[in-house]
Each structure stands twice: as C-alpha cells, then as structure tokens.
Amino acid sequence: MTKDYIKENIKYNQPQLPKTLTGITGLDEITEGGIPKGRPTLVCGEAGCGKTLLSLEFIVRGAIEFDEPGVFMAFEEKTEELAMNVASLGFDLNSLQAENKLKLDYVHIDRSEIEETGEYDLEGLFIRLGYAIDSIGAKRVVLDTIESLFAGLTNQGILRAELRRLFNWLKVKGVTTIITGERGEGPSFTRQGLEEYVSDCVILLDHRVVNQISTRRLRILKYRGSVHGTNEYPFLIDEDGISVLPVTSLKLEKEVSTExxxxxxxxxxxxxxxxxxxxxxxxxxxxxxxxxxxxxxxxxxxxxxxxxxxxxxxxxxxxxxxxxxxxxxxxxxxxxxxxxxxxxxxxxxxxxxxxxxxxxxxxxxxxxxxxxxxxxxxxxxxxxxxxxxxxxxxxxxxxxxxxxxxxxxxxxxxxxxxxxxxxxxxxxxxxxxxxxxxxxxxxxxxxxxxxxxxxxxxxxxxxxxxxxxxxxxxxxxxxVFLGPDGVLTGSAREAQKLQEQTGEVIRKNSVSLKDREIGRKRKILESKIAGLQSEFESAEDELNKIYVEEELIKKVAEENRQKMIMMRRGENASENKNEK
Amino acid sequence: MTESQQVPGNDNNLNKENIYLLRLFVTGATPNSTRAIANLKEICELHLKGNYELEIIDVYQQPTIAEGEQIIALPLLIKKSPSPERRLIGDMSDTQKVLRGLSLAAT
The missing domain is CATH 3.40.50.300 (P-loop containing nucleotide triphosphate hydrolases)
Incomplete structure (x- = not known):
C-alpha cells in the first residue's frame, strides 16, 4: 500500500525529494521512502529512548542491505562498548569494520583536560570525519550525540558557528546524516537547539510511561518537502533491532473469502x-x-x-x-x-x-x-x-x-x-x-x-x-429442552429426559395390559361360542333323534302293516313287493 | 614560583626527564594556526628557553593522527611531558592560560 502511495506521489509530484532508505522496519513506510538523501536528519529524544540504536541500525542496515558504507561517530560511548551493546541484536560491528563497510570513531572530550587559550575551530573534527568518510567511501554518517561538544568546550559562539559549518559541509559532502540530540527542557527539542541547524527532517523519539507501562513512540516532527505520516507510531526494540509499526490503516478495502x-x-x-x-x-x-x-x-x-x-x-x-x-x-x-x-x-x-x-x-x-x-x-x-x-x-x-x-x-x-x-x-x-x-x-x-x-x-x-x-x-x-417451564438444561434436562422415558415405559406397559385383556376377552368369547356350538349340536342331535325315531316307528309300523296284510290276504303280498 | 619550579627542572635536566615535550597540531596556514605557532614560540622562548622540544604537526598532512590523538578543536597543544598530560586549544593568545596549562603560571 505504501509503495503504491510512493509511486503515486512520484507521478504527481515530480521531482520527488531524493530519499535514502533506512532499512528500519516500518520507518521507511512512515517517511514514504526514507530520510532525505544527502542531508542531515535530527533524531531527538530523552535519554534511553533508542536514539543511538536507531542511528546505528541506520548505519548497519545501510552497510549490509544497501551497500552504503557508513561512519558512526560516537561522542558518548566507546567503540568497544557500542559493539558489545549491539552484538545482542546480531550486528557484528567489528567484522563490518574489517570489511571497510563501517567506521566507528569515538570522540573523547574531557573539559578537565582542556584549557582554552583563545580562538579555535573544530577543524580537527572535520578532518577526522572527512578522512573517515573518504577512507571507506561512506554514504551515511551518524553523529551521536554531537551535543556532547557543548559539555567539553565552553565557547558557545565558536561551537554554534562550527556546527553550522559542519552541517553545511556534510551537505556538500553529500552524505546522508543522522544527528542525535537529547531532548531539552521547555519547547526546544534538543538542549542546544540543534533543530535550528537541521531543518530538513526531525524525528522525535519518545519513551512514555503510562500506568507504569512504558511505550516507545516515534513521530516525524517535520520533513521538509515530503509527505509523511504525522501520527505517533509505537516502536519496539527487540532481537532484530527496531520495528516501527505504521498500524493505522486508512482504507477498508480488504479481500474477502468465501472459504x-x-x-x-x-x-x-x-x-x-x-x-x-x-x-x-x-x-x-x-x-x-x-x-x-x-x-x-x-x-x-x-x-x-x-x-x-x-x-x-x-x-x-x-x-x-x-x-x-x-x-x-x-x-x-x-x-x-x-x-x-x-x-x-x-x-x-x-x-x-x-x-x-x-x-x-x-x-x-x-x-x-x-x-x-x-x-x-x-x-x-x-x-x-x-x-x-x-x-x-x-x-x-x-x-x-x-x-x-x-x-x-x-x-x-x-x-x-x-x-x-x-x-x-x-x-x-x-x-x-x-x-x-x-x-x-x-x-x-x-x-x-x-x-x-x-x-x-x-x-x-x-x-x-x-x-x-x-x-x-x-x-x-x-x-436444550424447551419445557412448559422454559429452557431446561443440565440435570433438569436429564430429568426431563428420564421422565419422558418413564412415560414411555408406562405407556408401553399399559398397552400390553390392554392387549392381554383383549386376548382374555377373546378367549372367553371363544369359549362361550364353543359352548353354544356344542349346545346347538346337542339340540340338533335331539332333534335328529326324534326325527329318526319317527322314521323308524313309521318304518316298523309299515312293516307290521305289510305283515298283517300278508297274513290276511296272501296274494297281495307279491304286488306290494313289486310296488316297492 | 616560576623560579622555584624551574630549579628542580634544571637539576633534572641532565636526566632529560623534565624537559618539556610539546606537540602543536595546526591546520595548514590558517590564521588561527599561524597565530598559535607565533604565540607559543614566544611563550616558550620566554619561559622555557633551552628546556623544551616543540613539534608542529599539520593535521591536514596526517589525517590519521586526528583520530589517534582525539583531536577535535584546533589548534591544539599537547604537553606530553612532564606529566600530567595537558591539552590546550586555541590560538595561545591568552598567555596566562597557556602558562597555567603548562604548569608555569605564577599564581
């Protein structure tokens, strides 16, 4: 998204201010391409807010990722201390120095050792820096923290004039510079008002404790000639260095999935x-x-x-x-x-x-x-x-x-x-x-x-x-069981289930009872029917018996009559046999 | 006071231990540099006659020395010996401060 934005900017705003990528996660997105190329940038903030680390990461990333050698001029920490401090971040300063990709220079100033005896200038610093830059072909320079000069030297007039000269000289040299400065009291961003000299880009680091929890934040105070994110962005220092997160997304144009x-x-x-x-x-x-x-x-x-x-x-x-x-x-x-x-x-x-x-x-x-x-x-x-x-x-x-x-x-x-x-x-x-x-x-x-x-x-x-x-x-x-009393859950639901089961059993039971009764009734009826049948049969037999008897009586009577006839008139006997 | 300090110095002069070793770093022929050289030579001739070695180094010619000697402000005078080592910056126009820096001040 940011890259598109940069492209758009280039389209509409040509010529774009040339920028140098810092290589610090997120910072290049906020600044839309890095810090101004060939110009000094001021990084200011309170003690312990990560100024040194940010500037050192700028140098190291430049040396490793962008093939831009860098000079780190430390006014506060010795080079060995620096190398040790950032070794935990995986930055091997010593080997980078050996490869001539990086030059660390520790500037030591002690007021007690120095007596000021009249007019002087900071030409020594220029020579040192110039030599360091030329010896490795540096494109990036960090001065951390140049304000230490003010602690070592008393003549502010000379210092201010020399600083102005230094920044101009750095611009002429065409090196991208980060100058760090301690946050001052009151409205000024640095103790010595360095922002007066460095007016192209000012980055403010902040370390705030709210509810006993500290959050580091970064804000771009000013960036002349460039669009930049204006919010406070949180940043994190961890084993990979600094990550700044430009998290506020402005658009609602997301891909959606039906999966x-x-x-x-x-x-x-x-x-x-x-x-x-x-x-x-x-x-x-x-x-x-x-x-x-x-x-x-x-x-x-x-x-x-x-x-x-x-x-x-x-x-x-x-x-x-x-x-x-x-x-x-x-x-x-x-x-x-x-x-x-x-x-x-x-x-x-x-x-x-x-x-x-x-x-x-x-x-x-x-x-x-x-x-x-x-x-x-x-x-x-x-x-x-x-x-x-x-x-x-x-x-x-x-x-x-x-x-x-x-x-x-x-x-x-x-x-x-x-x-x-x-x-x-x-x-x-x-x-x-x-x-x-x-x-x-x-x-x-x-x-x-x-x-x-x-x-x-x-x-x-x-x-x-x-x-x-x-x-x-x-x-x-x-x-859930929706009973007459509302929603039933848990054991109530289980009880309801049991109750239902009981009902079922009882119903089944009663059905079988009825069935048996019907069976019995049927049996009774059947036996009754059988009784009636036998009764009927006996009655029938009775009737039949009378009928047969009558037949027999009739027959016997006929025989008797025939016998009687035969006995009375013998000749009719053959006729009767024929009739039969 | 100057005298009393000079006396043991003179005594040890034979051992060459208390000889003043001075190194002056300058930047070519800039006004500050030339002034510093002139002023310092004058002071030395006045206070340390025959008892000092002055080396004048042009940092432009030897840029590596700037890092080695922790040079920031120029002109710079380093008193290597006698100890303690002292550093004086500026064009050496403030004679009192130069003398104090060289432990020669009559205070």
Missing part, C-alpha cells in the same frame, strides 16, 4: 450453516467466568492444526503448559500440535508491554509464523494496560492487519457481570464478524452453560440457545 473453516466443534459448525466460520473473519467468544471460552478457542486451534494449518495462540492469562494440561482433560491434545510445529503459543502478561507494543510484538510474530488462525485469549486483560478506547483502537488495527493477511482470528472476552450485556467491555462486538456468546444458565440449583450465536455476518446461522457441555471426551453442544 469456510471449521470451528472444531461439529455441532457449532452445524449452527453456522454446517460449515463453520468464514476464512479471514474475526470471531468473538464472550462469556462470564468459567463458561468454557478457552476450551472453545483450544478446540478451534486444535482443529486448525489437525488440518495441517498453522495456528498462533496468544495467551494473556495462562501459561502454555497450563493450557495444554487443562485441555488434555477435555481430550484436546495440544502438545502434539506444538510438537509438530503447527501450533505456537505466545504467553505474556498484558502488563509486559504497552498496548501498542503488544501490537507490534504480535505483528512481528504473525509475520514470522504466517498462521492461518490466530487466537487471543483473552482480550479482556488488555484493559489493564490501556483504556477501553485504546484497547478498541488497538484491536481495530489488529483485525485490520489480520484481515489483510486473510488470517482468521478468535478473541475471547470475559463479560464481567452475570447479566449478559449486548456489548462486550472492549467494545469490539461491532467489529467482529461472528459473535458467540457463552452464558451461565442458573436453574434448579446448578449452573449450566448455554451457547448462542449473537451474530454471524453473511450466513444463515441458528438462532437457538444450545446447551454447551464439556465432557472428558470433548465439547459438545446439545439441544
């Missing part, structure tokens, strides 16, 4: 259209104490690592070991991910740095590790370092930066009271894309956890309050 990433809790994914969060979005998990915010964050981190993506976990409350141990109890093995190098913990107390410095530190770590997911647990603690508005400003910058990098971020935040407010204490709820709220549901003598999605931009999310259960198998989200 989804899982939250690590299948049921939660289901609540989010079954797919999880958008990649590169910001997620806020807020809730009261002990509602399982860290567990959610750990699940998310674990899932990310399971998919062979990197995750960065900033812990502001617990140490990494503590988190790993605690998460083991819910079957989330973070140690494995750490061992595989997919998960990196960075635990620090918020009070370690000022807010801005936290931001710079995080920015650096993120740049180095290049994670897919960043977890901040919890952001609430940052309030101990700054005011709410400062925390918010910092988080806006962080979110901006992360979204730019397409990194998904999860914040956890503690809501301090039991009443679920619609606003988190950090006021970031309006910034985030997805807001999960975990809350206590106190009912029936126990506390249970409920989870719901307050908002989730760009997706059709569930509107249900779910119960959030942490077991030794992991996290699960179950449906």
């Amino acid at each position: 989804r990433i899982s939250s690590g809790i299948p049921a939660l994914d289901k609540m989010l259209e079954g797919k999880g969060f958008f990649k590169g979005s910001s997620v806020l998990v807020s809730g009261t104490a002990g509602t399982g915010k860290t567990s959610i964050a750990a699940c998310f981190a674990n899932e990310t690592c399971n998919q062979k993506k990197r995750c960065l976990y900033f812990a502001f409350e617990e140490s990494p070991k503590q988190i790993i141990r605690n998460m083991q109890s819910i079957n989330v093995n973070l140690q494995k991910q750490v061992d595989e190098g997919l998960l990196q913990f960075h635990a620090m107390r918020p009070t370690l740095h000022g807010l801005e410095q936290h931001l710079v530190a995080m920015y650096k770590i993120i740049k180095n590790f290049k994670p897919t997911v960043v977890v901040l647990d919890p952001i609430t603690n940052l309030v101990t370092v700054g005011s709410v508005s400062e925390v918010k400003a910092m988080l806006i910058r962080l979110i901006d930066f992360l979204l730019d990098e397409q990194i998904t971020v999860m914040f956890t935040a503690l809501t301090l009271n039991n009443v679920v407010t619609e606003q988190t204490d950090e006021g970031v709820s309006s910034l985030v894309d997805t807001w999960l709220l975990v809350r206590d549901i106190e009912f029936n003598g126990e506390r249970n956890r409920g989870i719901y999605i307050m908002k989730s931009r760009g997706m059709k999310h569930s509107n249900q309050v779910r119960e959030f259960v942490i077991t030794d198998k992991g996290i699960d989200i179950v449906d």
Whole structure:
C-alpha cells in the first residue's frame, strides 16, 4: 500500500525529494521512502529512548542491505562498548569494520583536560570525519550525540558557528546524516537547539510511561518537502533491532473469502450453516467466568492444526503448559500440535508491554509464523494496560492487519457481570464478524452453560440457545429442552429426559395390559361360542333323534302293516313287493 | 614560583626527564594556526628557553593522527611531558592560560 502511495506521489509530484532508505522496519513506510538523501536528519529524544540504536541500525542496515558504507561517530560511548551493546541484536560491528563497510570513531572530550587559550575551530573534527568518510567511501554518517561538544568546550559562539559549518559541509559532502540530540527542557527539542541547524527532517523519539507501562513512540516532527505520516507510531526494540509499526490503516478495502473453516466443534459448525466460520473473519467468544471460552478457542486451534494449518495462540492469562494440561482433560491434545510445529503459543502478561507494543510484538510474530488462525485469549486483560478506547483502537488495527493477511482470528472476552450485556467491555462486538456468546444458565440449583450465536455476518446461522457441555471426551453442544417451564438444561434436562422415558415405559406397559385383556376377552368369547356350538349340536342331535325315531316307528309300523296284510290276504303280498 | 619550579627542572635536566615535550597540531596556514605557532614560540622562548622540544604537526598532512590523538578543536597543544598530560586549544593568545596549562603560571 505504501509503495503504491510512493509511486503515486512520484507521478504527481515530480521531482520527488531524493530519499535514502533506512532499512528500519516500518520507518521507511512512515517517511514514504526514507530520510532525505544527502542531508542531515535530527533524531531527538530523552535519554534511553533508542536514539543511538536507531542511528546505528541506520548505519548497519545501510552497510549490509544497501551497500552504503557508513561512519558512526560516537561522542558518548566507546567503540568497544557500542559493539558489545549491539552484538545482542546480531550486528557484528567489528567484522563490518574489517570489511571497510563501517567506521566507528569515538570522540573523547574531557573539559578537565582542556584549557582554552583563545580562538579555535573544530577543524580537527572535520578532518577526522572527512578522512573517515573518504577512507571507506561512506554514504551515511551518524553523529551521536554531537551535543556532547557543548559539555567539553565552553565557547558557545565558536561551537554554534562550527556546527553550522559542519552541517553545511556534510551537505556538500553529500552524505546522508543522522544527528542525535537529547531532548531539552521547555519547547526546544534538543538542549542546544540543534533543530535550528537541521531543518530538513526531525524525528522525535519518545519513551512514555503510562500506568507504569512504558511505550516507545516515534513521530516525524517535520520533513521538509515530503509527505509523511504525522501520527505517533509505537516502536519496539527487540532481537532484530527496531520495528516501527505504521498500524493505522486508512482504507477498508480488504479481500474477502468465501472459504469456510471449521470451528472444531461439529455441532457449532452445524449452527453456522454446517460449515463453520468464514476464512479471514474475526470471531468473538464472550462469556462470564468459567463458561468454557478457552476450551472453545483450544478446540478451534486444535482443529486448525489437525488440518495441517498453522495456528498462533496468544495467551494473556495462562501459561502454555497450563493450557495444554487443562485441555488434555477435555481430550484436546495440544502438545502434539506444538510438537509438530503447527501450533505456537505466545504467553505474556498484558502488563509486559504497552498496548501498542503488544501490537507490534504480535505483528512481528504473525509475520514470522504466517498462521492461518490466530487466537487471543483473552482480550479482556488488555484493559489493564490501556483504556477501553485504546484497547478498541488497538484491536481495530489488529483485525485490520489480520484481515489483510486473510488470517482468521478468535478473541475471547470475559463479560464481567452475570447479566449478559449486548456489548462486550472492549467494545469490539461491532467489529467482529461472528459473535458467540457463552452464558451461565442458573436453574434448579446448578449452573449450566448455554451457547448462542449473537451474530454471524453473511450466513444463515441458528438462532437457538444450545446447551454447551464439556465432557472428558470433548465439547459438545446439545439441544436444550424447551419445557412448559422454559429452557431446561443440565440435570433438569436429564430429568426431563428420564421422565419422558418413564412415560414411555408406562405407556408401553399399559398397552400390553390392554392387549392381554383383549386376548382374555377373546378367549372367553371363544369359549362361550364353543359352548353354544356344542349346545346347538346337542339340540340338533335331539332333534335328529326324534326325527329318526319317527322314521323308524313309521318304518316298523309299515312293516307290521305289510305283515298283517300278508297274513290276511296272501296274494297281495307279491304286488306290494313289486310296488316297492 | 616560576623560579622555584624551574630549579628542580634544571637539576633534572641532565636526566632529560623534565624537559618539556610539546606537540602543536595546526591546520595548514590558517590564521588561527599561524597565530598559535607565533604565540607559543614566544611563550616558550620566554619561559622555557633551552628546556623544551616543540613539534608542529599539520593535521591536514596526517589525517590519521586526528583520530589517534582525539583531536577535535584546533589548534591544539599537547604537553606530553612532564606529566600530567595537558591539552590546550586555541590560538595561545591568552598567555596566562597557556602558562597555567603548562604548569608555569605564577599564581
């Protein structure tokens, strides 16, 4: 972005002031290309704010990265001391000196050894500097801190005239110079008013302690003939030197992704259209104490690592070991991910740095590790370092930066009271894309956890309050029971379930009772039917018997009659047989 | 006082221990430099006659010496001996200060 800006500037503003890149992270972006080439720049600030380091880094970076040899003229520290002091930053001044890329010169002035006996000038300094510059072909010069001359020599008139001459001479030499100066009392920036002589570019360093926490800041006071960032930028001195962070992003032109990433809790994914969060979005998990915010964050981190993506976990409350141990109890093995190098913990107390410095530190770590997911647990603690508005400003910058990098971020935040407010204490709820709220549901003598999605931009999310259960198998989200008395959770829900089961059994039982009764009734009926049948059969038999008897009687009677006839008239007997 | 200081100096003169070794650094023929040379020579002739060695060095000719001798302001006079070493800057026009610097002052 900055580079484009510079290009645009060149387009519209030709000719551009020639600049020299300092090589210091971030400073070149603020100055839009570095400090004025071939001119002196004044770096001023109080004692211990990093003037010497900044100027030395300018020289070293010039020598290493831009092939511009430099001369460092120290008025305060001996060259060996300097070399030792910056060795921890990985700057090997001695070998650079041996390669003729760097020249250190220690200027020693002691008032007690010197007697002033009349008119003099600083030609000796000029000769030394000139010789040093010419001997290695230096393009960069640092004078740290030239004001020491005023302590060693008394004739201010001569000194001022000579300084003016020196700066002009340096301009003629065409070397880019940094002059450091101690911050003075009152309105002047340096004790001896050096800004009077160096009017092209003035950089002010500041070291402020607010609430017992110190923050280093850098501001460009003036930059003649150039556009520059006017804000105060925090900077950090660490093992890589100075990093200045131009963090205030002005534009809202971010790439967006439709890719989804899982939250690590299948049921939660289901609540989010079954797919999880958008990649590169910001997620806020807020809730009261002990509602399982860290567990959610750990699940998310674990899932990310399971998919062979990197995750960065900033812990502001617990140490990494503590988190790993605690998460083991819910079957989330973070140690494995750490061992595989997919998960990196960075635990620090918020009070370690000022807010801005936290931001710079995080920015650096993120740049180095290049994670897919960043977890901040919890952001609430940052309030101990700054005011709410400062925390918010910092988080806006962080979110901006992360979204730019397409990194998904999860914040956890503690809501301090039991009443679920619609606003988190950090006021970031309006910034985030997805807001999960975990809350206590106190009912029936126990506390249970409920989870719901307050908002989730760009997706059709569930509107249900779910119960959030942490077991030794992991996290699960179950449906809460909506009974006549309202939402039931925990053992009440279990009881309700049991009750339902009992009902079921009872119902089943009663059904089988009825069935048996029907069976019995059927049996009774059947037996009755059988009785009737046999009755009927006997009646039938009776009837049949009468009928047969009558037949028999009839038959016998007929026979008897025939016999009688035969006995009376013998001749009719054959006729009757024929009739038959 | 000058006398009393001179006396032991004269006594040790044989050992050449108390001889005044003076080095004057100048920058070519600038007004300050020429004035310094003239003034110093005059003072030496007056107070240290026969008891001093004066070396005049043009720093322009030997720029490396500037770093070695911690030279900032010029002209510079360094009294190497007798100890303590003293440094005097300026055109040596303030005779009293020069004498004090050379431990020759009659105070």
